[in-house]
Amino acid sequence: MARRTTLRAATLLPALALVVAAAGCGGGGGGEAKGVPLVNEGQLTTCTNAPYEPFESREDGEIVGFDIDLIDLVAEDLGVEQQVTNSPFTTIQSGQALNVGNCDVAAAAITINDVREENFDFSDPYFDATQALLAPRDSGIDSLAKLEGKTLGYQKGTTGAEYAKEHAEQHGATLKQFADLGLLLQGMRTGKVDAVINDDFALLDFEKENRNFEVTKELRTDESYGFGVKTGNDKLKNKINEVLAEAKRDGTYDRLYEKWFGTAPADS
Numbered sequence: 329m330a331r332r333t334t335l336r337a338a339t340l341l342p343a344l345a346l347v348v349a350a351a352g353c354g355g356g357g358g359g360e361a362k363g364v365p366l367v368n369e370g371q372l373t374t375c376t377n378a379p380y381e382p383f384e385s386r387e388d389g390e391i392v393g394f395d396i397d398l399i400d401l402v403a404e405d406l407g408v409e410q411q412v413t414n415s416p417f418t419t420i421q422s423g424q425a426l427n428v429g430n431c432d433v434a435a436a437a438i439t440i441n442d443v444r445e446e447n448f449d450f451s452d453p454y455f456d457a458t459q460a461l462l463a464p465r466d467s468g469i470d471s472l473a474k475l476e477g478k479t480l481g482y483q484k485g486t487t488g489a490e491y492a493k494e495h496a497e498q499h500g501a502t503l504k505q506f507a508d509l510g511l512l513l514q515g516m517r518t519g520k521v522d523a524v525i526n527d528d529f530a531l532l533d534f535e536k537e538n539r540n541f542e543v544t545k546e547l548r549t550d551e552s553y554g555f556g557v558k559t560g561n562d563k564l565k566n567k568i569n570e571v572l573a574e575a576k577r578d579g580t581y582d583r584l585y586e587k588w589f590g591t592a593p594a595d596s
Contacts, residue, residue, distance in 0.1 A: 361406040364563045367429045372403040372410050375431035377417040379510045381533045382588040383437040394588040395435040398454065399555070401580065402433070402571045417508060418485040423447030426558040433564065434556035437527060439487045441551075449561065450554035451568040454581075459491050459547040460528035462516065462535065469523045470544040476500035481521035483512050487551060488525040496525070516541065527551070529589070 359369030367373050376391060378384040384393035391412045403410040419425045420434045426448050439457070440450050463469040469478065472495055480501045482489040492503055504521050506512040513534055515521050523544075524531070531543050557564045575581040585593050 361408050362567075364406060364567050365561065366408070367432055368411070371408050372399065372406060372433065373431040374399050374410055374412045375415045375420055375425040375434050375436070376412060377420055377436045377508060378414050379508070380437055380530055383530070384435070394455075394584060395437060395555075397584045397587070398572070398575070398581075399433060399435050399568075401575055402568050405567065405571050417483070420556070421447070421485050423556070423559070426556060432557065432561075433568070437530070437553050438556055439527075439551040440554045441487065444556075447559075448556045449559050449565050450556055451565055452572060453552035453554050454572055455553040457527045457529055457551050457553060459488050459525055459549045459551075460531050460543050461523050461525055461545040461547070462531040462541055463523040463544050464516075465540055465542045467522070467544070472496050472499045472501070472545075475523060478502070478522035479504050479520070481506055481512050481515050481524040483507075483509055483526055486526065487549065488527065491547065491549060492525050 359366045361370075361372075374396070376384045376393075376395060378386055378391050378393075380393075382393055383395045384391055386392075391414060396410070396412060400410050413431055415425050415430065417436060419430075420436050421438060421444055423444070425431055426434055434448065437455070437457075438444065438450075440453060444450070461469065461472075468474060475496055476499055478501055480492055480496050481504045482492045484505050484507055489505070492501075497503060504515065506515055509526060509530060512524050512526065516524050517538075525547075528543065528546055535541055535543055555568050557568070572581070575584075582592055585591075
């Protein structure tokens with residue numbers, strides 16, 4: 329399935345501008361495919377937040393990744409092209425990007441939780457993850473207790489941010505916020521923070537290419553990712569669930585998992 333990518337960051341808009349954006353998003357006047365409503369005719373528009381390897385990242389001017397390949401399967405089933413738009417994670421997890429009509433589906437390694445379920449609807453879970461600590465190799469920071477007097481970085485709007493605020497500060501850590509994973513990891517590289525917290529697979533992927541750092545502790549939060557759709561968009565949600573189920577039945581999910589993670593899923 330051919331894919332076009334828009335490498336732009338959505339900005340937070342005043343309330344009036346949001347109404348205008350919702351009314352005129354994409355200039356295509358909306359459409360549908362196989363009975364599924366679309367914000368733009370002939371395309372399934374996806375909001376993501378890159379970089380977040382291996383789920384979404386930039387490669388040769390295009391956003392690629394595990395999430396993108398899975399949504400490509402949905403677009404292919406609908407007979408349309410996937411259009412990928414890069415947006416701040418805060419506008420994705422708050423439901424803003426979906427509610428103003430910037431996109432049909434949010435695909436950004438989004439952990440399913442009660443707060444987000446008030447903002448938009450989730451597909452069935454498609455990936456299991458947990459939180460983890462990343463620190464310089466041999467730093468000795470292998471628990472939250474070892475963060476006393478040190479600085480812990482986190483990504484704004486994530487479940488890692490919530491975990492850090494709830495658990496790390498009580499151990500005497502200073503918290504530092506970053507807008508996205510790329511800036512968070514750059515802060516780690518440049519010594520702005522002593523350790524970072526984020527989803528385990530994203531940090532393990534970074535560790536593979538940056539051997540001066542290591543994942544020192546998994547924090548066992550038992551999270552599951554889901555794709556997001558606007559509240560009440562049951563037709564698209566059901567289509568995503570149908571495609572995911574078929575991909576798991578016919579081996580496509582395992583093939584894509586191995587492509588991006590280098591190993592088969594644990595339960596395959």
